[in-house]
């Protein structure tokens with residue numbers, strides 16, 4: 001089985017995220033770049049499937065030069081190879097443009113399964129897996145809390161607003177996973193050393209055969225008009241409980257006409 | 260006036276409040292035309308949707324829609340973008356809503372913006388990003404704007420119209436029927452309001468100490484007709500079910516009142532509740548960062564403060 005896992009480098013979730021004044025884009029340089037935490041679950045799932053059924057795991061990322069570190073980090077969990085799409089023309093891509101690039105990089109490589117995290121912690125759109133599935137004309141089984149593969153039959157528990165649905169489809173397919181699906185492993189020392197030698201294909205927009213106009217800011221179908229920091233909240237009242245803390249909160253709620 | 264296509268969010272005949280919020284928001288842009296996918300559309304539902312300003316309710320109820328997730332809905336939305344030429348398409352920012360919107364955007368060559376909290380008459384969208392720390396105005400620059408809207412952001416207000424029902428037959432491609440629903444499991448949701456829709460959310464974190472500790476949280480929640488939320492520390496420990504997690508990797512809530520109990524206020528938790536209108540905090544550590552968000556905070560033991568508060572509320576009602 002040949003599995004691709006799409007991963008994204010995102011600013012460390014602990015860092016304050018800001019947009020740049022010059023072009024209204026996320027200031028990625030000012031924070032450490034880390035592997036999107038939700039994508040670790042997708043990598044783990046791929047490794048578990050291959051450990052059970054044999055095969056190969058390829059990590060795919062689109063991002064600037066330094067996203068290469070994130071790619072290696074994901075490979076060091078135990079993957080076999082990487083694909084890194086890096087090109088100055090990619091800056092300013094929105095989800096539509098990103099999905100065009102990922103779909104192009106994935107197509108024609110005969111992946112049985114294309115795995116995603118359920119959401120990037122910076123953009124938080126949760127749309128890339130669906131868009132890639134649409135572009136590659138593949139069945140899409142997203143928000144999986146459980147994935148089973150039996151031959152070419154895929155069975156997934158998809159988390160819904162009400163519980164979960166049991167879905168089935170034939171491979172090849174696009175799957176995104178939620179965080180309760182597994183417990184991602186830490187890269188071992190051996191894995192980290194081995195990752196340095198694993199093959200990573202570096203691709204540009206031209207290598208993919210995409211016109212520069214369909215990616216980056218020119219390929220984006222949406223734009224940020226303007227932005228502002230939310231005005232800081234006025235400081236509230238903090239009291240120490242002296243046996244009447246609950247009553248005091250009730251008084252506050254009454255004063256706010258909430259109760 | 261032109262049409263605005265609104266994709267109804269519903270569970271069988273139960274109309275989610277976000278649907279009424281979407282219709283309310285759509286009125287500023289044009290005539291709200293509601294698309295109802297699947298079963299459950301009765302005369303009552305049509306009347307309710309009309310009461311908020313829907314002019315038409317298009318019903319697509321077929322096996323193809325009911326037995327296969329996402330892709331059929333996207334085909335129907337794309338075909339309606341074609342035939343109705345709406346000025347915009349409004350969809351709920353839920354997992355299904357976003358994915359139907361995403362696939363329809365690619366099919367119809369339309370730009371998409373997710374998690375809107377406001378939509379202006381010219382379809383400019385306001386978003387609240389990075390855990391509410393930044394307010395962004397954005398717009399779609401290609402095709403029909405497809406906009407997903409966060410629950411609880413646009414208050415639903417009635418504006419009665421005698422909506423008409425129209426059943427539509429859209430043929431769904433075989434490709435869109437490759438994923439089949441074998442079984443649906445509905446986890447008992449109990450009597451409490453849904454987390455993302457609730458006007459009041461009462462949350463517990465590691466300070467609650469264990470699964471039993473959520474008893475006091477639930478009692479307070481019930482006194483306020485509130486939903487219960489939890490921090491990731493609490494859901495990861497298995498003290499409370501995962502679907503109630505609030506934060507970056509859980510639900511985003513924006514209630515009138517959020518009560519955080521025994522939660523320290525890590526940046527990832529704040530990302531899911533920072534836009535709540537009023538925040539009340541109970542925590543025994545005066546240094547806990549959650550107090551920075553508090554409109555009213557009590558430094559104290561939640562096992563003393565929370566039951567007293569619940570009792571006081573019940574008394575005053």
Ligand SMILES: Cc1cc2nc3c(=O)[nH]c(=O)nc-3n(C[C@H](O)[C@H](O)[C@H](O)COP(=O)(O)OP(=O)(O)OC[C@H]3O[C@@H](n4cnc5c(N)ncnc54)[C@H](O)[C@@H]3O)c2cc1C
Nearest residue numbers: 464465466490491492506507508509521523528543544561
């Ligand atoms: C990528 C990523 C994503 C994450 N996503 C989320 C998310 O979606 N949601 C989320 O919540 N977290 C998330 N986290 C985790 C987050 O960083 C924190 O670890 C978590 O929010 C802490 O939960 P807590 O506040 O309940 O626990 P703690 O930080 O341990 O705080 C417990 C608090 O309870 C107080 N307390 C203890 N006993 C009592 C008592 N008897 N009475 C009153 N107060 C008491 C303590 O003073 C303390 O402040 C994420 C982390 C990462 C790295």
Ligand SMILES: Nc1ncnc2c1ncn2[C@@H]1O[C@H](COP(=O)(O)O)[C@@H](O)[C@H]1O
Nearest residue numbers: 006007062116117119120125126127128
């Ligand atoms: N630039 C990227 N490169 C590779 N994968 C990505 C990229 N952006 C998003 N993804 C994948 O798409 C998922 C959903 O992202 P999003 O739609 O941005 O929330 C992520 O969890 C990743 O698996």
